[in-house]
Amino acid sequence: MIVHLVDGTYELFRHFYGLRRFTKGEDRPYGAVVGVLNTVLQMIEGGATHIGVATDRVIESFRNDLWPGYKTGDGIEPALWAQFEPLEQALNALGVRVWPMVTLEADDALASAAHRCAAEANVERVCIWTPDKDLAQCVVGERVVQMDRKSGATRDAAAVEAKFGVPPALIADYLALVGDSADGYPGIKGFGAKTAARLLRQHGAIEQFPPSVLGDSLEQALLFKQLATLVKDAPVLDDVDQLRWRGPQPSFAAVAEKIDPRLQARVERLADKTASRS
Numbered sequence: 001m002i003v004h005l006v007d008g009t010y011e012l013f014r015h016f017y018g019l020r021r022f023t024k025g026e027d028r029p030y031g032a033v034v035g036v037l038n039t040v041l042q043m044i045e046g047g048a049t050h051i052g053v054a055t056d057r058v059i060e061s062f063r064n065d066l067w068p069g070y071k072t073g074d075g076i077e078p079a080l081w082a083q084f085e086p087l088e089q090a091l092n093a094l095g096v097r098v099w100p101m102v103t104l105e106a107d108d109a110l111a112s113a114a115h116r117c118a119a120e121a122n123v124e125r126v127c128i129w130t131p132d133k134d135l136a137q138c139v140v141g142e143r144v145v146q147m148d149r150k151s152g153a154t155r156d157a158a159a160v161e162a163k164f165g166v167p168p169a170l171i172a173d174y175l176a177l178v179g180d181s182a183d184g185y186p187g188i189k190g191f192g193a194k195t196a197a198r199l200l201r202q203h204g205a206i207e208q209f210p211p212s213v214l215g216d217s218l219e220q221a222l223l224f225k226q227l228a229t230l231v232k233d234a235p236v237l238d239d240v241d242q243l244r245w246r247g248p249q250p251s252f253a254a255v256a257e258k259i260d261p262r263l264q265a266r267v268e269r270l271a272d273k274t275a276s277r278s
Helices: 010-021 031-043 084-094 106-118 133-138 157-164 168-178 193-203 211-228 250-258 262-277
Strands: 001-006 049-057 098-101 125-129 144-148 153-155
Touching: 001 010, 001 031, 001 106, 001 250, 010 031, 010 049, 010 084, 031 049, 031 084, 031 262, 049 084, 049 106, 084 098, 098 106, 106 125, 106 133, 125 157, 133 144, 133 157, 133 168, 153 157, 157 168, 168 193, 168 211, 250 262
Parallel strands: 001 049, 001 125, 049 098, 125 144
Antiparallel strands: 144 153
């Protein structure tokens, strides 16, 4: 089987701002929610059988206690923020496994689910649907890959190394050195992408650098690596079969009526098709 793990936070942002090109800035209350549901339904229509979606119930996480500049929910538009919980409720009603994260981030849920699913012998491939460079650290050969919906690219281990200059196992070290503006930490002064990649290829992980390379910046580099390293043992999944889509919950009809009545007939057709294959 192929497992599909979706970054719901990224998808919600993508659909929210994508819609603005057509709505002249007038945000529909559930526009982005419907967009994400359509994306998930397209995956099921395309043959996906096992799907999980992770969201950030709150943007802050344990990392904010480690670094005061780490990203927060400040600046997120209220019209977008208001659609997170409705999305989680709609996915649950649709019968899709969803992880609304609080002390951890959506990326941690995706990393943990990918790690758990990849350990199953009957899982052929794990596809992580997000362009976020943090998730590149989860890529394993051609078995666990990153999917970029926008470009259509599939990023396996070779593609990760071609893009960043280091293998997936060193992505957290790479980000620690060059920084990640999206997550709110600056990296180490004087370490650009090429320098960081060269040193990591030469010495391995930051902990293996000769003392002269980082000098007084070693402690900060290790802190940034801690920020960049995703949690892979969060209890998000007991068994991969929990991700199998078996059709919607009875509550989905009311959800569809509220956000977009056209969804109901579409989901019913998919449920009938799924049942006929069982």
